[in-house]
Structure formats: structure tokens, C-alpha cells
Amino acid sequence: MAQHQTILTATDTFPQRKRMPRTRFPKQANEASAAPTVQEEAPVQLQDPAPEVTRPAAPLSPDAEVLARAQAGDHHAFAHLYSLHKRRIYSLCLRMVGNVAEAEDLTQEAFLQLHRKIATFRGDSAFSTWLHRLSINVVLMHLRKKGLPLMSLDEAMEPSYDDGPGRSFGAPDLSLTGSIDRLALERAVAALPAGYRLIFVLHDVEGFEHNEIAAMLDCSVGNSKSQLHKARLKLRDALRQSLRKGGKR
Amino acid sequence: MTIDSKSMSCEEFQSHLPELVGSGADVENHPHIKECAICRQLYEDLQTIAHAAKQLFPDEQPEDNLWERIESAIKKGDS
Numbered sequence: 001m002a003q004h005q006t007i008l009t010a011t012d013t014f015p016q017r018k019r020m021p022r023t024r025f026p027k028q029a030n031e032a033s034a035a036p037t038v039q040e041e042a043p044v045q046l047q048d049p050a051p052e053v054t055r056p057a058a059p060l061s062p063d064a065e066v067l068a069r070a071q072a073g074d075h076h077a078f079a080h081l082y083s084l085h086k087r088r089i090y091s092l093c094l095r096m097v098g099n100v101a102e103a104e105d106l107t108q109e110a111f112l113q114l115h116r117k118i119a120t121f122r123g124d125s126a127f128s129t130w131l132h133r134l135s136i137n138v139v140l141m142h143l144r145k146k147g148l149p150l151m152s153l154d155e156a157m158e159p160s161y162d163d164g165p166g167r168s169f170g171a172p173d174l175s176l177t178g179s180i181d182r183l184a185l186e187r188a189v190a191a192l193p194a195g196y197r198l199i200f201v202l203h204d205v206e207g208f209e210h211n212e213i214a215a216m217l218d219c220s221v222g223n224s225k226s227q228l229h230k231a232r233l234k235l236r237d238a239l240r241q242s243l244r245k246g247g248k249r
Numbered sequence: 250m251t252i253d254s255k256s257m258s259c260e261e262f263q264s265h266l267p268e269l270v271g272s273g274a275d276v277e278n279h280p281h282i283k284e285c286a287i288c289r290q291l292y293e294d295l296q297t298i299a300h301a302a303k304q305l306f307p308d309e310q311p312e313d314n315l316w317e318r319i320e321s322a323i324k325k326g327d328s
Contacts, residue, residue, distance in 0.1 A: 075323075079316065079320070082316055082319065083316075086310075086311055086315070086316075087308045087309065087310055087311075088308060090308075090309065090310070090311040090315075091306065091307075091308040091309050094306070094309060095305075095306045103311075104311055104312060104315055107311055107315060108315060108318055108319050108322065111319050112319060112322055112323065115319075115323055180297060180298070180301050182301070182304060182305060185298070185301050185302070185305060186305055186306065189302075189305065200302065201306075204271070204298075204299050204302035204303070205302050205303070205305055205306060207303075225267040225268065226267055228267065229266060229267035229270070229295075232270065232295045232298050232299065233295070235298050236291075236294045236295060236298060239294075239298070240294075
């Protein structure tokens with residue numbers, strides 16, 4: 001079989017998303033577990049000076065030192081952590097909910113939770129991984145509070161979306177190989193029902209394994225696989241329709 | 250994952266797709282996919298989507314004022 005080639009244009013941008021009313025999210029408890037590998041960005045400006053912080057005796061990497069200071073209550077260090085991780089966490093939220101305003105609210109809630117819980121981080125895993133999990137939990141809690149079943153039970157969630165994957169996959173005359181551009185696929189992902197989008201983003205974009213997703217969503221591994229497959233089928237249908245209309249962008 | 254090389258119906262083959270797509274399994278030489286153009290294209294399309302997904306959604310910046318909102322919430326004791 002020929003190697004698949006995907007056309008992805010570097011200049012494409014994320015499609016325009018519908019803005020929704022901003023909402024506040026209640027506090028929530030969740031657990032995630034711990035050594036930061038991060039990208040540098042300009043630290044945010046603080047309104048107040050930082051409190052004095054006791055430095056650890058052992059030498060730490062710059063990132064670990066920032067983390068240790070933030071855990072000790074150093075507001076400047078916490079602001080630095082925000083600068084280091086804001087892009088990744090905001091982007092994660094945006095992928096999961098597909099809405100700019102909600103993604104900002106969820107990013108805010110994730111960092112507020114981080115502020116509450118940072119002292120509990122024990123370093124059992126990378127800090128970035130811990131924060132990632134914490135943020136995913138924030139999004140999942142939000143979606144549950146909105147009443148969205150995280151595992152879309154077939155078409156029950158959004159029955160009007162379409163007629164499901166079905167058993168007929170059409171004639172082999174319209175191949176996606178070599179004909180997908182990033183924008184078209186991002187649009188198709190954004191148009192997926194929330195449950196399908198969640199599974200697709202967690203597995204195919206974020207790289208989580210089915211057993212991890214099953215644990216996060218409290219479902220079976222088989223259910224996670226099945227939902228992912230249905231999500232991919234829906235994307236295929238959407239992309240083929242787009243190709244048929246000649247509107248690949 | 251490996252799949253049985255015996256001849257399969259389309260339905261049987263497609264029932265394995267959730268396991269196969271994106272798994273790196275050697276599906277190309279399966280007898281069914283060699284015989285069935287529809288299943289071959291379905292598999293190729295789903296593989297294309299799974300691969301393309303890894304390049305989706307470059308990181309984006311939140312609004313500049315988001316830190317101010319967070320800082321304000323922390324000071325109000327919301328955290």
C-alpha cells in the first residue's frame with residue numbers, strides 16, 4: 001500500500017470558532033500526579049511584589065527552582081509557571097471544547113486549581129504531565145456539569161447530527177489520501193459532536209492510550225476504541241462531502 | 250495487532266478497523282484488503298485522518314488579560 005501523504009499547509013490557521021457567553025466555573029476537586037519540561041515565554045507582569053522565599057539547599061534546574069518557589073507560595077514564581085505553560089494548557093482546552101471563550105474560562109480554572117493544589121505535587125511524574133492531567137480533569141468536569149455525556153452513546157447525544165457511521169462506506173472513488181488539508185480537518189473536528197471530538201482529540205491529537213482515556217472517562221477500553229472509530233468515520237464522511245463539493249478549504 | 254489472514258467479509262474486516270487504524274499493524278497484505286477496493290480505501294482514509302490529526306491544532310496564545318483574571322481571582326480567594 002502506498003505511503004499516505006497528507007497535505008498540511010503551514011500557513012493554515014485554526015478555524016473561526018463561535019464565541020459563547022462567558023461562564024464561571026465552580027471549584028472542583030480532582031487528582032493528578034508531578035518536573036517541568038517547558039517552553040520559555042515572557043513572564044507576565046505582577047501587580048504586587050513577591051514574598052520572600054526560602055531557597056532549597058540543593059541546586060535545582062531553573063524550571064525546578066521556579067516550581068519549588070511556586071510551591072512555597074512565591075507569587076512571582078507562580079506567574080512564571082503560568083507564562084511557561086499557558087499556551088499548552090489553553091490550546092488543550094481549546095481543542096477539547098472548540099470554543100475560545102470557554103477555553104479561556106477553563107484555562108483560568110485550571111490555573112486556579114493549580115494554585116490550590118501545587119503544594120501537593122510530589123514529583124511522581126513530570127510537572128507538565130501533572131498539569132496536563134489536572135487541566136483535562138477541569139475540562140471533563142465542565143463538560144459533565146453542562147450535561148454532556150462524555151462517552152457519546154451512539155447518536156443519542158446529538159441525534160440530529162447525521163445518520164452515523166452506517167455500513168455503507170461508498171464507492172472507492174474519492175480517496176482522502178493526499179487530499180486533506182489541515183484547515184479542512186480542523187473544521188471537521190470542530191463540527192464533531194462533543195463526545196466524539198473529546199475522544200478524537202485525546203487519542204489522535206493528544207496521544208493518550210485507550211486505557212488512559214477509559215480511566216479518565218470512566219468507560220471501557222472497548223468503548224473508547226469504538227467511539228474513536230466512529231469519530232474517524234464521521235470525519236471521513238465530512239471530508240468526503242467537502243471534497244465532493246470541491247470545497248477542500 | 251495481527252489479524253487472521255483467512256478470507257473475511259467486509260463486515261468482519263471492518264469490525265477490526267478500530268484496532269488496526271493507527272496501530273502500525275501490517276494490514277496492507279491482508280487478503281481482504283487486496284481483494285476489496287472499498288475496504289482498502291476506507292482503511293487508507295482512516296489512516297490518513299489518524300496521521301493528519303497529529304499535525305492538527307498548533308498551540309495558540311490565550312488573551313493577554315487572562316493572567317490578570319487569574320491573579321484577580323487568586324486575590325479574591327477563589328483559588
